[in-house]
Amino acid sequence: MTDTPQRARRAGHGEDTIYWDAAKNRYVGAVSLGYAPNGKRRRPKVYGKTKTEVRQKIRDLKKEVQAGVKSPANYTVADAVNDWLERGLKGRDEKGTIGKNRSMANKHLIPLIGKAKLKDLSADDVDDWLDDRAEVLATRSLRDLLAILRRSIAHAQRRDKAARNVALLVTVPEGRPGRPSKALDLEQAKAVLAAARPSRLYAYLVLSLLSGVRAEEARPLTWDHAFLEPKEGIPPHVAVWRSVRKHGETKTRKSRRTIALPRQVVDVLEEHKRWQKQERASRGMEWSPTGRVFTTRSGEPLDAANVRRDFKAIVKKAGLKPEWTPRELRHSFVSLLSDHGIPLERIALLVGHSSQATTEAVYRKQLRPVITEGAEAMDDIFAEDQEEEDAEDDEEGDAVA
Known part of the structure; x- marks a missing residue:
């Protein structure tokens, strides 16, 4: 038995009504839902091809109202x-x-x-x-x-x-294989740093590769948080307390940490600071009020696009494929330390993935404890290159003399 259009019966007070609308070629259900605060009667309408369909829609609508939900009919x-x-x-x-x-x-x-x-x-x-x-x-x-x-x-x-x-x-289906994380091996890392040496991004890359800070943590780093000549008994370090995220917060609460710097990073940052002052003086610019360690040529803060563009050119100069990204310097830091025998739990602490007490100490603005394992290991890993550079400098000095 099928529904056939019938003349609508006049609804009594507070009743629901189902009637045929010839203009819409549909059945219409008018639902009585009482009165709005302004005194106007609430009487929404639903539509369907049959009375049965309309009745079901009326029941569903009333259930939603009872549950305190009023789903808009056209809300997508x-x-x-x-x-x-x-x-x-x-x-x-x-x-x-x-x-x-x-x-x-x-x-x-x-x-x-x-x-x-x-x-x-x-x-x-x-x-x-x-x-x-x-x-x-x-x-x-x-x-x-x-x-x-x-x-x-x-x-x-x-x-x-x-x-x-x-x-x-629902559950997530298996998708396509994702892009695997990559890490530079020692020879590749040395090649990238050598290619970056004449670049203004050199200090940024040295800090990222040898200390494991995130790209979003390195870009907003200020000189106030880079302690290159700390008090006696405290090694040179950086306080990773900020990122480029909203309000300057780090990725997680655990990411706030204070890490010691390898000697090579300290030397590069000191050189970078001297060069930055000279650059600003030669251009007649005031010292940046933000005190950023890394800036563009115009003194503005670096953004991700700046770093990706310059890093791509450096990677190409180093003879590597251009598929490498700045964030993989952090992966490389972890891989190099692991190859050097540093326990994974200590590496996790260095990169801000630990739940130990260091985070709380940093929140109290204390310089102790400063995590030193990464700096010591990186000094060992890159020591050979540093010794070769020192020897070359000595030879050049002898030649001049």
């Missing part, structure tokens, strides 16, 4: 994602966290399932979407993509725009 997945990007990430770095999530959503989420109404989105829809993306994305990227959808729907739930989060009901 794209609306939810954009709302989360706009309001759910307040305080996060616009170029970093927000930019990365927006880029992924605009490329892999919104064009494919963005038009779907959020209230109609099913777990099967999400599964199908992820399976499609698994053909072009690595598993980690799929996890990040699903996290965007989950957080967007959760954000909509907190604003009573979604009844449930179907993205929590």
Whole structure:
């Protein structure tokens, strides 16, 4: 038995009504939901091809109202994602966290399932979407993509725009193999540093490779946090307390650390400081009020694009393939220390991945404890090159004499 259009019965006070709308060629269900604070009657409408479909929509709508949720009929997945990007990430770095999530959503989420109404989105829809993306994305990227959808729907739930989060009901499929992390071996590392020697990025690369600081931690480093001539009994060190993230916070609370500097890094930074003062004086520029250790030619803070561009040229000059990135200097630091026999738990402490008491000491602005293992090992690893340079300098001095 099928539904046939019938003349609508006039609804009694507070009743729901189902009637045929010839203009829309659909059944219409008018739902009575009481009155708004302004005294206006709340009577939303739902539509369907049959009365049965309309009745089900009325029941679903009432369930949502009872649960305190009022899902807008035309609220889409794209609306939810954009709302989360706009309001759910307040305080996060616009170029970093927000930019990365927006880029992924605009490329892999919104064009494919963005038009779907959020209230109609099913777990099967999400599964199908992820399976499609698994053909072009690595598993980690799929996890990040699903996290965007989950957080967007959760954000909509907190604003009573979604009844449930179907993205929590699915698992991430296996994606394409990701790009493996790489690390420079000792000979490659020496070649990169040699190629960088005439570059203004030289001190930056030496610090990154021989101390393991993140790129986002090296770029905002100030001279106030580089202790090249500390008090007696304390080795030269840097206080890694800031990054380029929003409000200058490091990646995690554990990332705040104080690490000793290898002798070679100290020498390079001292030379870099003298050169920086001379450059500014020759150009008639005032000393940067921010006191950045690394700047552009115009004295502005370095950004990631500056570093990537110059690093690519240095890698090419060193005879390596241009696929290397600045962040892999940190991987190289870990690999070189591991090859040198430093225990992994100590390396984790150096790169800010430990939960030991050092973090608390740094928060109290104490210079102790300064982590020295990395500096001592790097002095040993690169000692041969330093000795050769010293010998060459001595020979040149004898020749001049």
